[in-house]
Amino acid sequence: xxxxxxxxxxxxxxxxxxxxxxxxxxxxxxxxxxxxxxxxxxxxxxxxxxxxxxxxxxxxxxxxxxxxxxxxxxxxxxxxxxxxxxxxxxxxxxxxxxxxxxxxxxxxxxxxxxxxxxxxxxxxxxxxxxxxxxxxxxxxxxxxxxxxxxxxxxxxxxxxxxxxxxxxxxxxxxxxxxxxxxxxxxxxxxxxxxxxxxxxxxxxxxxxxxxxxxxxxxxxxxxxxxxxxxxxxxxxxxxxxxxxxxxxxxxxx
Amino acid sequence: xxxxxxxxxxxxxxxxxxxxxxxxxxxxxxxxxxxxxxxxxxxxxxxxxxxxxxxxxxxxxxxxxxxxxxxxxxxxxxxxxxxxxxxxxxxxxxxxxxxxxxxxxxxxxxxxxxxxxxxxxxxxxxxxxxxxxxxxxxxxxxxxxxxxxxxxxxxxxxxxxxxxxxxxxxxxxxxxxxxxxxxxxxxxxxxxxxxxxxxxxxxxxxxxxxxxxxxxxxxxxxxxxxxxxxxxxxxxxxxxxxxxxxxxxxxxx
Numbered sequence: 343x344x345x346x347x348x349x350x351x352x353x354x355x356x357x358x359x360x361x362x363x364x365x366x367x368x369x370x371x372x373x374x375x376x377x378x379x380x381x382x383x384x385x386x387x388x389x390x391x392x393x394x395x396x397x398x399x400x401x402x403x404x405x406x407x408x409x410x411x412x413x414x415x416x417x418x419x420x421x422x423x424x425x426x427x428x429x430x431x432x433x434x435x436x437x438x439x440x441x442x443x444x445x446x447x448x449x450x451x452x453x454x455x456x457x458x459x460x461x462x463x464x465x466x467x468x469x470x471x472x473x474x475x476x477x478x479x480x481x482x483x484x485x486x487x488x489x490x491x492x493x494x495x496x497x498x499x500x501x502x503x504x505x506x507x508x509x510x511x512x513x514x515x516x517x518x519x520x521x522x523x524x525x526x527x528x529x530x531x532x533x534x535x536x537x538x539x540x541x542x543x544x545x546x547x548x549x550x551x552x553x554x555x556x557x558x559x560x561x562x563x564x565x566x567x568x569x570x571x572x573x574x575x576x577x578x579x580x581x582x583x584x585x586x587x588x589x590x591x592x593x594x595x
Numbered sequence: 596x597x598x599x600x601x602x603x604x605x606x607x608x609x610x611x612x613x614x615x616x617x618x619x620x621x622x623x624x625x626x627x628x629x630x631x632x633x634x635x636x637x638x639x640x641x642x643x644x645x646x647x648x649x650x651x652x653x654x655x656x657x658x659x660x661x662x663x664x665x666x667x668x669x670x671x672x673x674x675x676x677x678x679x680x681x682x683x684x685x686x687x688x689x690x691x692x693x694x695x696x697x698x699x700x701x702x703x704x705x706x707x708x709x710x711x712x713x714x715x716x717x718x719x720x721x722x723x724x725x726x727x728x729x730x731x732x733x734x735x736x737x738x739x740x741x742x743x744x745x746x747x748x749x750x751x752x753x754x755x756x757x758x759x760x761x762x763x764x765x766x767x768x769x770x771x772x773x774x775x776x777x778x779x780x781x782x783x784x785x786x787x788x789x790x791x792x793x794x795x796x797x798x799x800x801x802x803x804x805x806x807x808x809x810x811x812x813x814x815x816x817x818x819x820x821x822x823x824x825x826x827x828x829x830x831x832x833x834x835x836x837x838x839x840x841x842x843x844x845x846x847x848x
Contacts, residue, residue: 360641361625368618388613389653396649400642432681
């Protein structure tokens with residue numbers, strides 16, 4: 343409890359991927375801080391929140407870069423480094439990336455900035471599921487996230503098997519994300535997401551479902567086919583982990 | 596239209612007063628950018644949004660400081676200067692303060708940082724009402740905002756008469772803000788706000804209602820007594836002005 347007596351640490355959020363998801367991540371972070379204060383029995387007032395920064399940078403498309411040249415001098419890697427570098431200059435101690443696919447460059451960012459903790463969304467989600475005793479998890483994500491093996495690796499480290507839709511299901515997910523959520527057609531998105539999820543639940547039974555793209559939680563809960571499923575939002579878990587870093591000891595993972 | 600061909604300018608948001616309102620202001624700003632792109636017929640994608648920063652600093656209570664010592668070396672003035680100073684170091688060209696009461700220090704901030712534009716929420720709201728031809732406006736705000744004469748002065752500059760509740764009504768507004776919204780009791784808040792608004796509308800007729808505290812829009816629309824009233828949210832007007840600065844020429848006002 344001693345660290346509660348010290349002022350919380352400054353933390354940062356790297357967004358812009360897309361900007362609406364970044365804005366929503368700040369909301370989740372503030373909510374996670376409120377929950378932390380309440381759980382600790384501490385008074386909730388404006389001054390009890392940690393200093394936190396958000397930067398939303400115009401960021402080249404992550405999935406496209408992963409397929410072409412992940413280290414392109416004009417690609418997202420350079421922009422992510424720019425963003426984290428400026429956060430480091432601000433004295434921020436921990437940074438969260440408000441985009442699943444951007445975590446393909448996580449190792450590179452963490453290696454270049456050892457003075458701060460770059461949280462890892464998939465590892466945080468995997469730790470959360472491990473604590474709940476999960477042995478399998480369905481992963482719904484963008485093609486870019488599947489390509490990078492982000493959740494496969496993180497879940498495997500925690501002894502959890504990642505279950506994924508087949509190629510047809512992945513294409514349908516991308517349709518739900520790009521033609522659905524990104525175009526504001528939530529009905530189409532919910533239909534796509536539900537149609538991919540239903541046969542996976544039928545085949546694998548009642549396993550947790552990782553919504554591994556920040557667009558998926560915006561429509562998935564509206565699908566009747568998702569009713570009763572254990573939907574896991576990694577952005578919410580990441581927001582809680584960032585609040586944990588701000589208020590408590592920073593554990594580099 | 597020529598400025599559309601240049602990349603948008605970096606802008607900043609100073610929040611933490613409270614943090615939930617600051618997070619919501621980022622959402623409004625992103626929404627204002629989307630609206631701007633659509634109005635200009637420009638494609639909406641992640642890379643079309645301006646670089647923008649949010650800092651939420653633990654900030655001493657503004658209303659209390661205005662009553663005690665507005666220039667206290669440990670008061671909000673110093674923290675606001677710290678926040679704007681770091682924004683200036685980041686290369687931000689315009690800054691919005693996501694708190695009405697904090698505008699009591701606007702002149703001081705703008706004078707110290709002539710290299711950037713510190714937007715003024717009440718002046719933006721007044722310009723908006725002036726463009727709509729208003730001659731009177733009801734102002735609902737905190738006691739601190741009333742004390743500082745923020746809206747009185749800004750509206751007077753635009754030839755608009757500010758109408759305010761009496762002392763009893765002001766006390767009831769504070770109850771709605773502090774015992775209502777800040778404690779999560781939205782029913783109480785809506786009741787308080789509606790009871791203050793109804794006699795003002797009855798006395799003055801159909802005039803615009805400025806919700807001059809970021810907590811008021813969270814409950815006012817739920818009051819049946821506010822139905823049909825022309826509710827004006829200065830935070831939304833400020834978010835649009837900030838988007839205007841990012842995409843277009845900056846006009847210091």
